[in-house]
Amino acid sequence: MRRFLVLLFIFSAHAQSQQTAQNLFSHYQSALYQIRIIELESGNKSSIGSGFQIDQQGNILTNYHVVSEYVFTPEKYRIEYLSNDGSNGTLALINFDVVNDLALVRKTSTTENEDTFNIANELPGQGETIYSLGNPHDLGMIVVPGTFNGIKKNSFYQRIHFTGAINPGMSGGPVVNALGEVVGVNVATAGNQIGFLIPLNKVQRLAAKHQDEILAIDQFKNNIQQQLMANQAEIITQLQNTTWQKSSLGEASVPTKIGEFLSCWGDSNTNDNEALFLSVENRCRLDEQIFLNGGLRTGGIELEFEWLSGKELGQHRFYSLYSKSLVGAGAGNMATKTDVTNYQCEHNKVINIHQVNSKTILCLRAYKEFDGLYDVLFIGATLDHDQQGLISHFTLAGVAKDSALSFTKQFMDAVAWQ
């Protein structure tokens, strides 16, 4: 009898979840939209995403990356919505948050009674079932039930970890709790049932701007620049203010744990029996980048240390290998000719405060459309040993001059011999 009760309970829980999904869909489908970016020349859609209405004034929330084409070239595109009943209309851009990949758009004409989603007051509990809504691959609106797994660890750009399938086209769709209140917004997938959502507090912050006027076209880039400026200041300050935990790599002592939000990996060539040298690598990076447009990402950080030791090689052969290891460092973020200038580099031999001699290369490139933001690429190679050396390397994407220089200085002075 008891077993039967348990079974019944499980069954009813499952039935309830199905019930909720059905309810949710029928109840809210009229507040769900497909967001389409229409290319003016061809008159057809060039990209799609999902969006949801949050108030009677016709404000709709979606992802920034869904409308990014319009933000960068407003003269070539317009934004449209397609509702569940097949009606469509144009949308105006009200505001956006590039760092958290959110955009607020508004219907240019509204009817008497509009369906809306309510925004929740707090995040659900760990393991609670939540429902992702959206329009994957332009197939029609669907509901995907999944589990709330808390805020992703090791991330500077906060994301909810959602166990459930999020597919292209669902971007910008809402994720709701059993009561139908929005707790997050679909943003990305890491494959196999792992999805990422923009958490509630970021959604609330942008939704609070629903009274704003329509954003003027000439303010788009300006807004992005200000948001990126503020974000880089915060991330670099956080990085510089945490104590840099040192650990040993070969004969050097290097900062391997800088900030909680970088994920770190290690590697070495000890498995290669034929190699005449030892290479030990330690690399940390920020897993997320800020999407600006199809060809431009920013906000990334990479730190890398490599210890090379070639006792069997002799100094000339070792230094030849060492030089080759320095070749070919590239940008950590994607960017095109229209976004950034070419790199300019400064080379020199530098002795740091711990008396470590290094050949030091600092390369920078500027963002053409965002004043005062630069990509930084740094390489240092120690020159103190005949057959051993430490390569230290980092890239920062989209930082201001002060951040670039002060971080570089701190990084250069962080390397020491044991």
Place this chain on the structure above:
Amino acid sequence: MAIVLELLSRKNIPLKHYKFEQDYVCVGRDFNNDLRLDDPYVCPSHMLVAIDPESGLLMVNDCQSTNGIKINNKFVTQATLSPNDVIKIGRTHLRIIDTKAPLPRAMPLSELEENLNWLNKAFLAVCLSFLCISYLLLSEYIDSVKEFKLIAVLPAQLGQLALFSLWPLSFAILAKVVKKESHIVNQINLTLLITLVFYVLSLLQKIVVFNVNPGAWFAFIEFVIFGILLSGFIWLSLFIAFHQATKRRNIIALSLSFLILAPLFTFGFLNTGEFDSSPNYDATLLAPAYNFTKAFETEKFIDNSQRLFSKLDKMKKD
């Protein structure tokens, strides 16, 4: 009075000359002629060359030939000749030389040619080849990260040496074609010597760049030195191969160097506008034994880096 007829090639290069101690010369395909030409387009009795008894000038007369006589590409039946006129009968080119006209003075013997005699030693060629192959093998050894096997890399390096010898070989063949001495040993020695100089300079360049970290202007200096080396090399190769007037040799050497240098310059210096998503930096690292200059302090490096920002902001505006 003598008449001298010079037989020329199609390109008017002298092939053979005939001297006749008489006042007239008959030219044709017939064996009765003074000068018999084996050319099917020449009539049995084609042309008469004579000295005008009154003026003493040379004259040609057409003997009613089928194809006529052309002087400097113009048909004539009778004409007085001036020096350097090229006469064409049938397909044969001739020049008729006035033995009274004075010849230019002899060219002075070149000091340089005497001074280059030491290049003409086979032993030197052997030594230089040995040096070159040693350098190639050594740099191959230094560049290797895996176990070094001499037998495995030797063929490739010998091949490279053979490739280098294409240049002296082609000059030797060209010299032979224009009936001069080939001077193959001199040419090989010159090529190997220049190659070695080039190797030494490139090693020096590495050491200088690593120690001084000069700006972009240094690449220009390197290019100029390379240009001077290259044009000097071409000039000397020509000097050894052919007996040319200095002006002609200068022009050939300069234009050949220009042909080689112009594309290099275009790619290296004018191509900076192309977008490159990776930085272009100097990765040379040398062992402590080659590290001669003092290092900057971190503070100074950061200060120097400030100028990158103004450079970038300027680039952005362009």
